Amino acid sequence: MSRLYTMQQYVPTDTGHDGDQLELAERHALRRVAGLSTELTDVTEVEYRQLRLERVVLVGVWSGGTLTEAENSLAELAALAETAGSQVLDGLIQRRSQPDPATFVGRGKVTELTDAVAASGADTVICDGELSPSQLRNLEQEIGVKVIDRTALILDIFAQHAKSREGKAQVELAQLEYLVPRLRGWGETLSRQAGGRAGGQGGGVGLRGPGETKLETDRRRIRTRIARLRRDIAGMRAARDTKRSTRQRHGVPSVTIAGYTNAGKSSLLNRLTGAGVLVENALFATLDPTTRRARTTDGREYTLSDTVGFVSHLPHQLVDAFRSTLEEVADADLIVHVIDGSHPDPGAQVRAVREVLTDIGADTLPEILVVNKIDAADPDALIVLRNELPDARFVSAHTGEGIDKLRQVIEQELPRPAVSLRVRIPYVRGDLVSRIRHRGEVTSTEHAPDGTLMDVRVDAALAAELAPFTIDQP
Known part of the structure; x- marks a missing residue:
């Protein structure tokens, strides 16, 4: 088992001001203080999992690819742990063909991991993978400290950063779906049961019932909560669909900014539209999608949307819970895929x-x-990227380099309106001229005594409104 004493940090510190940072100040108004944790001896699983991470040791299994890829994965796990508010003390990687089905790292290596935890004084172990309930239970019994996996860590970050009502509901749904199969008893409280004749001699009034244990009660309550969250999210999805259909009906093209977490999507949105959304040098700083209107150089309107970042091995619970949000990407006319x-x-x-x-x-x-981030990238690495990605656009949302060219490319790739018309708009209908310029393309304009002659391309809905003013093409 190899040990990484210095975790690689691959995101440069950005001290510049980017947009309106009031949300960032609000997020930093409450900070965690290390070393103040307490251990509870008789808690439920839900309470146990809500204890905050503090001093952690990372462990990963290198089962394929190169050692560099394994180290990069563990370095990303360290960045995730620090984003969650913990202090990374040590990192270990074991070379195996596949993770051990019982203890993830293999029984022979559990002792070494236990020694590393004891030597560093850690109170949490984070595994670079998704643990089964049995692996989680076996590791905690052997090591004697809390053990979580990559999925639980990402869910914890999402829970911290969710701001909107929909985002909070989606995160809670993902957490509960992850928790249900891993729910188990802690202490004696969850094994108490009363049933039949009140559970024997100690029964009495109020204790006679179906014989449901505390653990079963928790599971039932969690499933009830999951059902309610799904109904709430479905209702929020209807409102989102209404807004999306309104944009589509008005023929407003939509552009979605997608990419890996912390690739600079929010900074790019700020540069392109002046949105002023929160920008932070942290993973998953953006969870709630932001949509802003923008205009092409000829005045045509389109929307730009910032979305939640992706990450390798993204938990399937999050994909399912955030599906209504991710549909903003699937329904877009154009995707701007941002790379760090x-x-x-x-x-x-x-x-x-x-x-x-x-x-x-x-x-x-x-x-x-x-x-993105070409101002912070290694020049030699950029040369390699230019060869590997000849069609990519290279920009810096921080300095503004390449932004104007990117804006031109976006305008060129926007879908063109479907209907070509030649119209004569009376001067008293200046509102129609304005809508044509906002929603369509104007090829030529000529002012005649009885109105404005225009060659235009518009969507079908606007073409129907312009039908009374249409004239034959010359």
Whole structure:
């Protein structure tokens, strides 16, 4: 088992101001203080899992690929742990053909992991993978400290960063679905049972019942809560669908910014639209999608949407819970796929993002590859990326380099209105001229005594409104 005493940090510190940072100040208004944890001896599983991470040791299994890829994965896990508010003390990788079905790292290596935890004084172990309930139970019994996996860590970060009502409901749903199969008893409280004749001699009034244990009661309550959350999210989805259908009915093209977490999607949205959304040098800083209107150089309107970032091995619970949000990506007319140019393995980011896009049915949409953070990237690495991604656009949302060219490419790739018309608009209908310029394309304009002659391309709905003013093409 190899040990990584220095975790690789591949995201540069950005001290610049980017947009309106009031939300960032609010997020930093409450900070965790290390070393103040207490151990509870008689708690439920839900209470146990809500204890905050503090001093952690990381462990991963290298079962395929190169050692560099395994180290990058563990370095990303360290960044996730620090984003969650913990202090990373040590990191270990074991070379195995596949994770051990009983203890993840193998029984012979559990002792070494236990020694590393004792030597560092850690109170939590984070595994770079998704643990089964039996693996989780076996590791905690052997090591004697709390053990969580990559999925639980990501869910914890999402729970911290969710801000909107829909985002909080989606995160809670994902957490509960993850928790149900891993629910188990802690202490004696969950094994108490009363049934039949009140459970024997100690029974009495109020204790006679169906014989349901505390553990079974918790499971039933969690499933009831899951059902309610699904109904609530379905209602919120209806409102989102209404807004989306309104944009589509008005012929407003939609552009979605997608990409790996912390690739600079929110900074890019701020640069393109002046949205002023929260920007933070942390993983999953953005959970709630933001949509802003933008205009092409000829005045045509379109929307730009910032979305939640993706990550390798994204928990399937999150994909399911956030499906209504991710549908913003699937229903877009164009995807701006943002890549972190300063990342040590951008190719792995591209593969992870495209895997999620395939899951949500967005893999066939037009795509513009954008390599961001070129101001912080290694020049030699950028040369390699330019050769590997010849069609990509290289920009820096922080400095503004390449943004104007990217805006031009976006305008060129927007879907064109379907109907070509030649119209004569009376001067008293200036509102129609304005709508044509906002929703369509104007090829030529000529002012005549009886109105404005225009050659235009518009959507079908607007073409129907313009029918009384249509004239034959010359």
